[in-house]
Amino acid sequence: MTLGSTLRTLVIATLTAATLSGCYPYRLTGDDVVPTDARLTAAGMRMTPGLPLAEVGARLGLTVTEETLPAAFGPVALTRFEHSTSGTGPKPLIVFCGGNMFRRELGGQKVAALLAPLGDVWIFDYPGYGDSAGQGTPDQFEAMNQAISARVDHAFATGRTGDLAFWGHSLGGTVCGDLAGRTDHASDLVLISTFQSFEQVIRAGAAQKAGPLGGLVRPVVGEDVPRFDLGTALQGYRGTAVVVGARNDDTVPFLATARLEQTLRHEGVATRMIVLPAADHSRIQETPGLIDQIAEALKAAGFGD
Template sequence: MKKKIRNWIGIIVIIYVVCGIALYFLQPVLLFHPEPLPQDHTFSFSQPFEEKKIYYDSSTMFDVVRFRTGNDALRKGAVLYFHGNMNNIEYYAHFAPYFTKNGYEVWMIDYPGYGKSTGERTEAMFYTLSDQLYKLCRAAGFAADSIIIYGKSLGTGIATQLASVKNCKRLILESPYYSIPQIAKHYAFMYPVEWMSEFTIPTHDFITKVVAPVTIFHGTDDGTIPYSNTGKLQPLLKPADEVITIEGGGHNDLYNFPVVPKKIDSLLNGQ
């Protein structure tokens, strides 16, 4: 009987170790779901746009799509949009009209390996990418107080880091996370994910350094980034910052709830 118990314990330990090793080495596959595009791919969007490329080094190029308002004379500013961990700019382009109709251009950038962007996908490179986009927007004539930094899902940590070191009008976060290890802990609570995680992106550290107003949207039924992440971030916010809780909202459907586009309209029109 004791021998059988020892055998079963041994099997469980082996399974635990093997799964842990697989989890560690498969992090990029589990965390990132890019959809690459050929370099000669031609974008086609319903709103006015132009494509820009940021050549960072010999192997790294960041592809940017600048969605215009259609009337530069009435332009109020720009939204730097950092998207989620799936697809590429073509998927997220349908969010641009929510901002362009209110007089804000939308500058979307693809991460390395997403769309046409190339290079190594590292945490440091995410921060470099956001900094390069900010500089490009400023060079185009946008004042810091006319720039809104927007992050969705994976992009919320990247957006928050940028807002912690650059001046902007507002930081808007859609379904943010406390940190990457915090999300990993939700799915793999039996492992020491804090030291296993290749990516950390500590949103909770960055957000305490953000001077600009912060607005957070998060759904209570988010099955990808649990709402509890926003609960952990909320005590770190400034008194005037706000959390918009979407009852019954999931991870990719928040704009289906009227409160979200209505609040976006209000923020962009200074109400």
């Protein structure tokens, strides 16, 4: 079951709670939100890889470097798409964190094409996804972020210059938000259709689908669900967070994204909110003009100067 299909059952949960005249515990597990390769295989789902990433890089005029980063649970697979540095100034670095279905070999091609005009792009596989080891457990996500943040800091400590942005979509927004909070180098942050916590997503989904009755739903998030609370991770964050939400989003309700922006603002984080009247959750980054809007918001914050 995907995160989107899980949230779409909230109407049934809410009506059940109303019928029983009490709270209805709504349970979310790792099976619901972390579709590792093993879980997809067990469910009979097959995913077809796109163009080889080296070929994508060649078409874009970028150098493509594959790395495996050491983590406590095994290797984390990282791909770097980078511009030539000859005769040009330093390019910004964008570290991309995908949604819960993202794999480098499946969605990395499109991400590289969308974001390369803004700078160099790094993408990676989550634990249990693609070429990364693991089973997608919370401790493995934590170890993955330790490895990614260490690699980013190492790049800047050994000669890389220019700006840094973490760019996350959906579940990836929580991953990238945590990375932004733990990485030593100064950064900005892009959060697209994301949320502060899964509890917040469930509550917002119930309210969106059932109005006042949504308050009868009680979120119960399993211990096997990776969780990065952005309100905590970004306390004291000095960069700018560009937050993007679509009013019709049925996977991560707009209310959850709007509340995330409010939380960050109340924590003292500089935020810029971009509201889309309508967009498909999984393809929101392809919304015409959105990348330009985000680029303008980042530029206003000094990114890429």
